[in-house]
Amino acid sequence: MTMAFLRGLLYMSLFFPLTFLVAGTALVCSLPDPRRYGAFARFWGRMGLALAGIRVAVNGTERLPAGPVIVMSNHQSNFDILALQGHFPRRLSWIAKEELFRIPVFGPSMRRGGYIPLDRGHGRKALKSIDEAAQQIRNGASVIIFPEGTRTRDGRLLPFKRGGFMLAARAGVPVVPVTLVGSFGVNPGGTCKLYPFRQVEIRIGKPIAVPQGMRRSEAEEFLMARVHDAIAKEIG
Known part of the structure; x- marks a missing residue:
């Protein structure tokens, strides 16, 4: 058993109780005003990073357009969510699989925060x-x-x-490609190994709008290709 694996186990033993504590507190404290929830979500993200000594740098904030957007990001580790939740310069709701909303405390808290359940099955x-x-x-x-x-x-x-991209084509709002750099080195995907005291960078790309007159299927292909190219270029 490696030291990185042991660090990961210790981190999870602290992080999971923190998550449920913040979720429950946010649920109760936002009852008078749902807008309060965002402060708790940002606190959760930053505390989760601080437990591992992870620093976050954000570049490209000036590229964010006004109004609602769909952020599309690469996914390298468990720390991606913490970095975006804690440091992205705009409050974000999460598109999450429907099963997560059935977890006691955590699920109702997500709904309170405006997070959106998505059925990943097939059909109507x-x-x-x-x-x-x-x-x-x-x-x-x-x-x-x-x-x-x-x-x-x-x-x-x-x-x-x-x-x-089906969702993006239907919503009709700009898609913002975001590239996370460095999080794979903190916690390689598929493992619980933890390599602390590193930096994660959030690189915000230029927003991508669907050209007028495109059919939905064409818009989906267009967005998928453009977003993939934008993120792949930043990853190198």
């Missing part, structure tokens, strides 16, 4: 779920999606899943 139920999420985005929610669908196991960018 999945399409209805995407349409409902698109409506929330049009109503003003900015969201984050990991289009790879899972964490990379070797640091390379994985093929993209189509679901996020």
Whole structure:
């Protein structure tokens, strides 16, 4: 058993209780005003990073357009969510699999925070779920999606899943490609190994809008190709 593995186990023994404590506190304290939830979410992200001594640098803030956006990011480790939640310059809601919303305390807290459940199955139920999420985005929610669908196991960018781009085409808001650099070195995907006291960089790319007049299927292909190219270029 390596030292990195032991560090990861110790980290999780502290982080999971912290997560449920913050989720429960946020749920109760935001009852008078749901806007309070964002401060707790940012605190959670920053505390999770601080436990591992991780620093975060953000570049490209000036590229963010006004209004709701869909952020598409690569996914290298468990620390990606913490970095984006704690340091992204705009409050983000999360597109998360529906099963997570069934977890006691954690699930109701996510709903309170405006996070959006997405049915990842097939057929009409999945399409209805995407349409409902698109409506929330049009109503003003900015969201984050990991289009790879899972964490990379070797640091390379994985093929993209189509679901996020179906949502983007329906929502009709700009897509902002974001590249996370350094998080794989902190916690390689697929392991609980932890290499602390490092830096993660959030690189915000230029927003991508769908050209007028495109059919949805064409818009999905267009966005998928452009976002993939933007992130792959930054990863190198």
